Amino acid sequence: MSILIVGSTALDSIKTPKAENPRLLGGSASHAAVAACFFGPVRLVGVVGSDFPKRYLQLYRRHRIDLAGLQILPGKTFHWSGEYEVNMNNRRTLLTELGVFETFTPTLPRAYQTSQFVLLANIAPALQLHVLNQMKRPRFVVADTMDLWLNIALPDLLKLLKRIDGCVLNDSEAHQLTKADNVFAAIRKIHQFGPKYVVIKKGSHGSILSGPRGFFLCPAYPLPRVVDPTGAGDSFVGGMMGYLAAAKGSIDENIRRAMVFGSVTASFCCEGFGLTRTTHVRRAQIDRRVKELEKLTRF
Numbered sequence: 307m308s309i310l311i312v313g314s315t316a317l318d319s320i321k322t323p324k325a326e327n328p329r330l331l332g333g334s335a336s337h338a339a340v341a342a343c344f345f346g347p348v349r350l351v352g353v354v355g356s357d358f359p360k361r362y363l364q365l366y367r368r369h370r371i372d373l374a375g376l377q378i379l380p381g382k383t384f385h386w387s388g389e390y391e392v393n394m395n396n397r398r399t400l401l402t403e404l405g406v407f408e409t410f411t412p413t414l415p416r417a418y419q420t421s422q423f424v425l426l427a428n429i430a431p432a433l434q435l436h437v438l439n440q441m442k443r444p445r446f447v448v449a450d451t452m453d454l455w456l457n458i459a460l461p462d463l464l465k466l467l468k469r470i471d472g473c474v475l476n477d478s479e480a481h482q483l484t485k486a487d488n489v490f491a492a493i494r495k496i497h498q499f500g501p502k503y504v505v506i507k508k509g510s511h512g513s514i515l516s517g518p519r520g521f522f523l524c525p526a527y528p529l530p531r532v533v534d535p536t537g538a539g540d541s542f543v544g545g546m547m548g549y550l551a552a553a554k555g556s557i558d559e560n561i562r563r564a565m566v567f568g569s570v571t572a573s574f575c576c577e578g579f580g581l582t583r584t585t586h587v588r589r590a591q592i593d594r595r596v597k598e599l600e601k602l603t604r605f
């Protein structure tokens with residue numbers, strides 16, 4: 307089953323203590339789409355400018371990502387730049403140039419409107435709502451967000467939370483949204499905003515699901531070396547949604563396993579700059595790491 311993904315399609319300039327890489331393919335939707343396509347067909351909704359390198363369009367196509375919903379407009383592609391400290395959990399945004407995103411209105415091709423699985427990856431909540439308004443009875447809608455939107459677009463975000471099945475936040479965003487001093491208290495409050503499923507990402511410490519069947523503690527794959535964690539959160543939710551869209555059975559039956567597949571897909575993302583590692587991974591490698599995680603967490 308196809309999954310529809312809307313979010314940012316960007317050029318990322320990334321600096322770590324060891325290296326610097328300008329204008330890599332990035333954006334929440336790009337990371338999520340490449341992760342999801344390990345599991346099934348992906349429809350991408352986004353916008354890029356006329357400066358967007360052709361090789362990146364070819365990369366999407368090589369991964370069989372449907373680009374009917376990708377607008378190419380005159381102007382500059384969204385450009386984001388970030389710098390990591392020695393502790394890779396700490397990142398500073400150096401630059402955000404909106405470019406063509408400033409005036410972007412996502413209009414869905416007719417075929418996209420009946421997609422059953424929808425991932426509203428990180429982008430302004432007003433745009434996430436605009437996409438949701440065009441959907442016809444989707445089966446499972448999940449949204450991701452970031453601190454910026456909690457700061458400047460909270461009313462839109464609260465409107466969105468009422469209308470989605472699941473939300474994915476990192477732990478600091480959960481605290482910012484709820485003011486709760488404990489992650490489990492924060493989860494309870496987030497459910498009250500609307501979503502039936504709440505997923506809290508804790509970076510290299512894994513993630514927590516709260517849903518109708520209670521809690522699930524999902525491990526992160528133990529990586530001895532992290533090269534660049536940019537997009538790990540997007541890869542996690544992209545992999546999770548891709549797995550869910552492909553799996554038979556109910557969401558409740560599959561969501562724990564889906565998170566583990568998301569977690570493993572994100573681990574590959576961290577092993578290279580931007581999408582360089584993820585785009586060279588094969589499905590069998592993902593399956594192997596999932597088996598390893600299974601062994602590591604059984605008791």
Ligand code: AMP
Pocket residue numbers: 313314316317318332333334337386402428429430454535536537538539540541
């Ligand atoms: P993550 O590491 O999961 O937080 O995601 C990083 C990705 O988010 C990068 O590829 C950026 O291009 C993208 N990004 C950064 N700022 C924004 C923003 N304001 N809106 C949408 N996407 C963004």
